[in-house]
Amino acid sequence: MRLLYIATLALLFYGCKDQKAYTSSTDPLTLEWSEILAQASGTEVSFMMWQGSPDLNKYINEYIKPSLKQEYGIDLKIVGGQGSEIVQLLMGEKQANASDSQVDMVWINGETFFQLKSIDGLWGPFLDKLPNSKLIDLSNKFISVDFQQPINGMEAPWSITQFALVHDSIDTPNPPTTLAELASYVEQNPGYFTISNDFSGMTLLKSFLAELSGSPNGLDGTFDEAKYSDLSQKLWSWINQNKKYFWKKGETFPTENTKLNQMYANGEIKISYGFGEGGIDDKIAQGLIPKSTKAYPWRNGTIKNSNYLGIVSNSSNKIGAMVVINYLLSPDAQFRKADVSGVNANNVLSYDLLTSEDKAKYDQLPKRLYGPTIEELKDHAIQEPDSRYMIKLYEDFRKYVIEK
Amino acid sequence: MPKTRKVILLLYVVMIMFPFFYLFLLSLSAEWKFPDLSPNYFGLKNWEQIFSSQSGLGVSFITSLFISFFVALTTTSLGFYVSRYISYHPRRHTMSMLAYFPYVIAPVVFGACMIYFFLKMGLFGTLYGVILAQSFVAFPYALIFFTSFWGEKIQNYEQLVATLGGNVLQGFMKVTLPLAKGMLMICFFQTFLISWFEYGLTSVIGVGKVETLTIKVFLFIKESNFYFGALSCCLLILPPLVLIYFNKRYVFNKIL
Amino acid sequence: MKILESMLSKNNQNHISLGLFFVLAILPVAAAFSYAVLYSFGVVGIANEGFTLRFWKDVLSKGEFIQSFGYSAAISAVSMVISIGLALYLTVIFHKDFKNRILSFIAYLPLSLPGVVAAFFGVQVLSKSGFFSRISYNLGWTKDLSGFPDLINDQFALGIIFTFVSIVSPFFLLLFLSIFENEKIDELRKLANSLGANRRQSIWKVEIPILLHKSKKLISLYFIFLMGAYEIPLILGREAPQMLSVLIVRDLKQYDLTLISEGYVIAVIYSIVIGLLTYLIFSRQK
Numbered sequence: 043m044r045l046l047y048i049a050t051l052a053l054l055f056y057g058c059k060d061q062k063a064y065t066s067s068t069d070p071l072t073l074e075w076s077e078i079l080a081q082a083s084g085t086e087v088s089f090m091m092w093q094g095s096p097d098l099n100k101y102i103n104e105y106i107k108p109s110l111k112q113e114y115g116i117d118l119k120i121v122g123g124q125g126s127e128i129v130q131l132l133m134g135e136k137q138a139n140a141s142d143s144q145v146d147m148v149w150i151n152g153e154t155f156f157q158l159k160s161i162d163g164l165w166g167p168f169l170d171k172l173p174n175s176k177l178i179d180l181s182n183k184f185i186s187v188d189f190q191q192p193i194n195g196m197e198a199p200w201s202i203t204q205f206a207l208v209h210d211s212i213d214t215p216n217p218p219t220t221l222a223e224l225a226s227y228v229e230q231n232p233g234y235f236t237i238s239n240d241f242s243g244m245t246l247l248k249s250f251l252a253e254l255s256g257s258p259n260g261l262d263g264t265f266d267e268a269k270y271s272d273l274s275q276k277l278w279s280w281i282n283q284n285k286k287y288f289w290k291k292g293e294t295f296p297t298e299n300t301k302l303n304q305m306y307a308n309g310e311i312k313i314s315y316g317f318g319e320g321g322i323d324d325k326i327a328q329g330l331i332p333k334s335t336k337a338y339p340w341r342n343g344t345i346k347n348s349n350y351l352g353i354v355s356n357s358s359n360k361i362g363a364m365v366v367i368n369y370l371l372s373p374d375a376q377f378r379k380a381d382v383s384g385v386n387a388n389n390v391l392s393y394d395l396l397t398s399e400d401k402a403k404y405d406q407l408p409k410r411l412y413g414p415t416i417e418e419l420k421d422h423a424i425q426e427p428d429s430r431y432m433i434k435l436y437e438d439f440r441k442y443v444i445e446k
Numbered sequence: 447m448p449k450t451r452k453v454i455l456l457l458y459v460v461m462i463m464f465p466f467f468y469l470f471l472l473s474l475s476a477e478w479k480f481p482d483l484s485p486n487y488f489g490l491k492n493w494e495q496i497f498s499s500q501s502g503l504g505v506s507f508i509t510s511l512f513i514s515f516f517v518a519l520t521t522t523s524l525g526f527y528v529s530r531y532i533s534y535h536p537r538r539h540t541m542s543m544l545a546y547f548p549y550v551i552a553p554v555v556f557g558a559c560m561i562y563f564f565l566k567m568g569l570f571g572t573l574y575g576v577i578l579a580q581s582f583v584a585f586p587y588a589l590i591f592f593t594s595f596w597g598e599k600i601q602n603y604e605q606l607v608a609t610l611g612g613n614v615l616q617g618f619m620k621v622t623l624p625l626a627k628g629m630l631m632i633c634f635f636q637t638f639l640i641s642w643f644e645y646g647l648t649s650v651i652g653v654g655k656v657e658t659l660t661i662k663v664f665l666f667i668k669e670s671n672f673y674f675g676a677l678s679c680c681l682l683i684l685p686p687l688v689l690i691y692f693n694k695r696y697v698f699n700k701i702l
Numbered sequence: 703m704k705i706l707e708s709m710l711s712k713n714n715q716n717h718i719s720l721g722l723f724f725v726l727a728i729l730p731v732a733a734a735f736s737y738a739v740l741y742s743f744g745v746v747g748i749a750n751e752g753f754t755l756r757f758w759k760d761v762l763s764k765g766e767f768i769q770s771f772g773y774s775a776a777i778s779a780v781s782m783v784i785s786i787g788l789a790l791y792l793t794v795i796f797h798k799d800f801k802n803r804i805l806s807f808i809a810y811l812p813l814s815l816p817g818v819v820a821a822f823f824g825v826q827v828l829s830k831s832g833f834f835s836r837i838s839y840n841l842g843w844t845k846d847l848s849g850f851p852d853l854i855n856d857q858f859a860l861g862i863i864f865t866f867v868s869i870v871s872p873f874f875l876l877l878f879l880s881i882f883e884n885e886k887i888d889e890l891r892k893l894a895n896s897l898g899a900n901r902r903q904s905i906w907k908v909e910i911p912i913l914l915h916k917s918k919k920l921i922s923l924y925f926i927f928l929m930g931a932y933e934i935p936l937i938l939g940r941e942a943p944q945m946l947s948v949l950i951v952r953d954l955k956q957y958d959l960t961l962i963s964e965g966y967v968i969a970v971i972y973s974i975v976i977g978l979l980t981y982l983i984f985s986r987q988k
Contacts, residue, residue, distance in 0.1 A: 088655070096669045103502075121571075122654040122665065126957045131653065133748040133959070138565035144653055153957070161748075233848050239941060294855055294940040300670040308480050308831045310847050329477070433957050444942045445766065455799060458792065462808055462872075465815065465823045468833070472826065480831040480847060481839045524722060531719030541723070543984045548731045550923065550980055552930030552947045555969050558954050559734035562746075582730040589727060643816035646932040646947070663818050667937065672826065679819045686814035691807075 070361045071171055078171075078361050083115035087362040090131075091149040092124035094299055097324055097385045105378055106370070114365055121145055125154050125241070132163040132354060142358035147367060151349040152189035153429035155197060158352065165355040167195025168364060174371035179392035185348050189426040190264070197350035198367050199390040201379070204346040204419045205245050206320035206337040207313060213334075214312050219341040221253055221280060227313075228287035234312040236289035237281070238302045239444070242316050243295070244435045249340045250277055251431070252424055258343035261427035270434060278442040285443070295444065307331050318386055322413040327383035337413045339422035346416070346423035348390060373400040382410050466683070472676035492677050502657060503674075507681050510642060510658040513573065514685075517580045518638035522630060525588020525637075532589065533596035542593055549586040554646025556583070564651055571653040579651040580644055584637040591633050595626060635689055642685065735973055742966040749959040757963040766943070767968050771975075773943040777859050778928035781866035786921065788867070789874035790913060794905050797882050809879070812872035817865075821937040824865045828853040854938045861938040862945075866928055873924075874917070881916045882909075922983045926976055946972055 070078060093099055102120060110116045121144070123131065128148050135143055150158065158164050169175045178199060180186045185199045193199075209217040214231075218224035228235050237243045252260050254273045261269075285292025289311055296302055299316060306314035307330045320337025351370065353363045369375055373396060376389035393404065409415075472478075473492055475485035496503045532541045548556065557579055561570065569575030600622065607617035623630075645660040654661065659682050666675035741747045744754040761767050792800075800806050815823075827833040835850040844850050854861030882888070887909050894904040914921070935945035944952065950972065953965030 093665060094668055096671055099669065119655065126955055126959075129959070130748070130955060130962075134561055134565060135570075137746075137748060138562055140565050140568070140570070144571040144655060157959070290852060290855070293857060294942075297941070298668060298670075300668065304670045304831075308847055310830055436957050440941075451796070451799075455796065455805070459805070459808055462811055465820075465868075466811070468826065469819070469823060481836045483836055483840055524726065528719045528722045528726075531716055532723065539984070543981065545723075545727050546980050546984070547977060548727060550926050550930075550976055551731070551973060552932055554932045554947055555930065555950050555972065556731070556734055558951060559738045559966075559969060560730065562737055563733055582726065585726045589723070639813075639816075643818070645816075645818055646951070650951075660816070660818050663822060664933075667822060667825075675822055676826075679822055682816065682819055683814050687811070690810050690814055 070364060071168065073361075075171070075173060078364060079114065082359075082362040082365040085115075085359050085362040086117040086119060087147065087359055087366050088119045088121055088145045089147050089149070089366065090121045090123045090128055090145040093120070093122040095385070096300075098387075101379060101381075101385045106375065109375075110366060110369060114369065116362055116365060118366060124149070126157075128154055129157045129161070129163070132158065132356075133161055135356065136161065136163075140356070143354045143356045145354055146357040146359045147363040148352050148354060149200065149349065150197065150352050151347060152426060153432045155188050155193075155350065155352070156191060156429040159191075159196070163355050164196050165353045165357065165360055166197070168353060168360075169193070169195035169198050172198065172364060172368040172371060174368050174373075174391075177371070177373070177391045177395045179395065182392075183425070184346050184423070185390055187425070188348065188350060189429040189432075190262070191429075193350065197352040198371060199348045200351050200370060201387040202346070202348045202390050202416065203317040203388060204319050204339075204416050204423055205242075205249070205315065205317050205344040206339055206414070206419060207246075207315040207344075208306065208320045208322055208335060208337050209313055210332060211334045211336045212332075217313060217338060219338070221250060225280070225284050228284055231312065232287040233289055233291075234310075235287075236292075236302075236305075236311060237295055237439075237443075238299060239295045239297045239439065240299055241432075242299050242302070244432055244439070245317070245345050246315050247277065247435050247439065248427060248431065249342065249344050249424070250280075251435075252427075253340065253342040254280075258422075258424045261431060262425060263428070265428040265430035270431060274434070274438055274442075278438065281443050282446055292443075303330075318388075318413075319416055319419060320413050321386055323382040323410045324384055324386040326412050333412065335412065339419050341422075343422045343424040344419070345426055346419075347426040373403065377403060377407055380407060382408055386410075386413075388416050469676045469679050469683075472673060473680045475676075476673050478673075492673050495674075496677070496681070503659075503662060503678060503681065506657045506659045506662045506678075509573070509656065510660070511685065513577055513580065513656075513658060514638045514641040516577050517584050517641040518634045521581050521584040521588045521637045522633045525585055525633065526592050526626065526630065529589045529592035530596050533593050534601070538593070542590060545586045545589045547586075548582055549590065552646070553583050553644060554650055557647040557650035561650065570651065571655045573652075573656050576648050576652045576656045576658075579647055580641045583644070583647065584640045587640060588633050588637055591636065592629065595629050600625070631693060635693060638689070639686060642682075735970070738966045738969045738973070742963055742970050744963055747963060747966075750963060757961075757967050761964050761967040761971075766949070767971070769943045770946055770949045770968075771972075773859075774929045774945045777862055777866070777945065778925050778931075781863050781870060781928055782921065782925050784863070785867045785871035786874055786914075788871045789878050790910055792875055793878035793882055793913065794909055797879060797888075800879055809872065809876060812869070813876075815869065817869060817931065817933045818937075820865045820869050821934045824861050824934075824938055825854060828861050828864070855940050857940065859935075859939065862935055865934050865938060866931070870924060870928070874920075877917055877920065878913050881913055885912055885916065887912060919983055922979070926979055930972070930976070 073081075091102075102118075107118045110118050128145075128150065131144065148154075148158075155164075175198065178185065185202060186193055188197065207217065218227040224235070237246060248261065251273050252258055254276050255261060255269070281292075289305070296305070302311070302314055303316070303325065305311045307325070322331065322335050322337050325331045326333055326335060351367045353360050353367070357363060371391070373389075373391060376391055379385045379387050380389050393401065396404065474488055474490065476487035476492065478485035478487075496507075498504075532538055532545075535541060560579065560582075564570040564575050564579070567575075569578060603621050603625070604617055607621055612620075643660065644658075645664060648656065648658050649661055649664070652658075652661070659678055663675055663678045663682065666672070666678060737746065741750070742757055744750040744752055744757060800809060825832065829835070830847050830850050830852075834853075835844065835847065838844045838850060839846070853864075890908055890912070891904050894908050895901075899907070929945075930947050931945060932947040932951070935948050939945060939948060946968070950965050950969050953968065954962055956962065956965070
């Protein structure tokens with residue numbers, strides 16, 4: 043009984059150990075980088091990110107976290123969340139006048155960036171302060187513009203990626219590249235295609251919308267309600283006409299990207315898709331999908347975009363967040379992330395701006411054996427349209443397709 | 447006739463034991479794809495990961511234990527104490543009914559509506575916030591649970607103690623408490639389970655920062671990592687199994 | 703000692719107890735409910751602009767909410783009927799066998815399985831690439847993955863019902879067994895027999911009614927619990943229709959911040975209905 047009592051007290055103290063982050067009233071932007079590094083040491087940084095990719099989680103947990111602890115003395119805590127969850131969390135905190143946020147940095151892009159800016163949820167501009175930001179080529183419109191919004195240093199690019207479709211070259215030698223081809227494909231092979239109700243499914247729909255607009259640049263510019271209305275109605279009627287040939291007769295749709303990957307690996311679906319130019323090398327390396335798998339672009343083009351890291355406006359450890367983000371932008375961390383059997387994500391650093399030593403390291407990285415490189419898909423790249431298209435697609439997909 | 451009885455009972459036993467065996471098997475496997483009936487890998491490598499920092503399973507297990515233990519201890523004791531007052535109150539019927547509401551409401555919906563208040567209290571996304579939130583569900587249960595204990599019989603005992611010259615404290619320690627021992631254990635067990643099994647409320651108030659074992663299971667399901675999912679399920683089932691084994695006679699209770 | 707005595711005086715204790723009761727049992731629900739009501743009328747909330755009936759009108763006119771309500775109630779009812787049926791069957795026919803130490807221990811085992819684990823297990827065995835599908839494939843019953851029928855994420859909520867039943871029936875089995883003992887149903891059965899009733903009559907007219915009557919309150923409570931279940935339908939359900947808690951949480955987390963109030967409208971309606979049902983259960987008791 044006494045032992046129990048002591049154990050309880052001990053655990054109570056363990057719980058109270060909630061490290062308090064570094065707080066200061068000095069604007070971090072006025073400090074020297076060396077001072078920033080010094081002050082960040084010994085603090086805790088909370089990073090809210092999408093945890094749906096096992097490889098990325100492994101990269102963060104097994105490489106980034108220990109390196110940060112060892113080299114910078116920073117404790118990185120991961121919190122799961124993405125998109126609207128981040129926006130709602132920060133808005134809820136603002137509403138309740140919370141003095142400091144639960145998270146310090148966030149993994150975002152597009153519509154999340156848009157919404158966070160509108161509620162003043164991001165701190166910055168901070169990008170220029172990070173030493174490694176000089177290695178990024180900001181003249182690249184796919185990096186410096188996020189869903190038609192210039193980033194203006196308010197978020198730091200983390201990876202650049204292009205969306206592609208995936209098929210088995212032996213089983214499905216002539217995969218569809220247009221809506222017409224897709225319609226006849228599903229009619230002849232019912233049950234092997236579906237649209238996932240998450241960001242990758244919506245990105246596929248954007249490719250479809252662009253095709254319906256008649257050109258790869260059809261969705262450029264600010265959000266056009268009339269254009270959206272017109273194109274989306276055509277899209278929903280195409281889908282509703284053909285969905286009886288989809289997986290589960292189009293009566294339900296998967297909600298996770300990983301489920302889609304799994305179904306492809308199982309043979310439950312035969313056409314898959316995703317960012318990372320299809321993301322097939324890592325899965326082939328892990329023995330999940332056959333070596334005959336290939337990735338390809340939609341004829342009218344697929345979305346190419348970057349994803350970013352932002353710092354929360356009422357974070358109490360902006361300094362720590364800056365150090366973490368700078369580290370994630372470093373050549374070592376970026377190259378590690380490009381591991382074709384692991385995360386397999388492109389780095390955002392410009393080759394020309396690297397030191398000759400890093401150039402050599404980059405050249406020696408194992409190249410993809412199966413999937414196309416982002417260079418190879420260049421001619422089929424579409425700019426991300428205004429984020430309101432994405433928001434409306436989510437809503438209307440549910441309204442006009444799922445609930446029909 | 448006896449033969450069909452045996453078969454049915456056997457079927458019953460198999461159906462009960464199957465999930466346990468299957469999950470245990472799955473936790474020891476890797477690379478087990480359709481249509482194989484047995485995994486390509488079978489061994490301890492998943493379990494070895496428990497103690498490594500990468501999977502975070504060891505930490506989650508201890509966090510969950512701490513939270514559930516704390517919730518069970520406080521809600522059982524407070525519930526026991528407060529239920530006495532309620533049971534002797536003239537309005538006890540209304541009060542008991544009111545106590546049902548927080549217990550009957552889906553915890554996840556309850557939690558979602560309370561986020562604002564937790565933010566204001568600075569408890570949002572913290573360990574103690576989760577403990578408090580779970581207590582809001584477990585305390586009413588304890589209240590309801592103990593109302594069947596306090597009654598005429600106990601009142602008579604208390605009066606007896608007073609007549610014999612004992613004070614309130616003595617009466618409590620030497621008479622009431624021993625009589626309640628069995629029920630206290632059951633309530634502890636039940637409230638422990640309420641907290642231990644809770645996912646929705648924990649994920650809403652803890653934002654994923656407070657990583658209990660149930661949160662981990664969901665994470666693995668999201669990642670389609672079924673082997674670790676099975677592993678965390680095994681860890682999740684372990685304490686309840688142990689508690690059932692030791693307290694079998696105490697485990698089951700009717701809240702009638 | 704005197705100070706302790708006065709501290710523990712009846713009056714003080716009553717005040718403390720009342721205070722605790724209020725703070726821990728009444729206040730949280732009241733606060734949460736008020737917040738939800740205010741949010742549903744647009745008075746508080748992100749992206750809300752003030753009192754409006756718009757959200758209430760929208761939700762009540764859209765079919766989705768009513769559909770979800772009916773769906774949840776139906777699933778819950780079917781699961782309860784099957785669970786209670788199974789539990790009754792096992793109790794009435796096999797109650798003697800359950801006195802055996804080993805069997806009775808096994809009967810307790812399912813209590814250690816939470817909803818999450820049951821749902822996970824459900825996915826593992828019932829999905830198209832799951833255990834049963836593999837057995838069927840290896841036995842030659844299905845040619846490939848897609849040949850296996852949809853048992854989870856399907857329109858009849860088979861997976862959800864299966865999992866609900868596997869969690870709820872063990873509990874009722876134990877409950878019925880304990881009532882059986884306490885009400886000495888065995889004796890009643892012998893009595894009925896001696897009065898000329900045969901086995902069937904005894905079961906249907908004596909034993910089952912008593913078992914059901916004694917557990918009425920718990921049956922109603924479990925019906926309410928299942929209706930508000932979250933984890934299991936989250937994993938095993940479909941996109942539409944969705945069970946109530948899944949729908950509410952989804953609405954509360956949606957992209958369009960101006961529509962979050964709709965989630966609170968549903969939450970308020972759900973709470974009121976649950977409250978009424980609970981009140982009904984209680985008022986019958988007297």
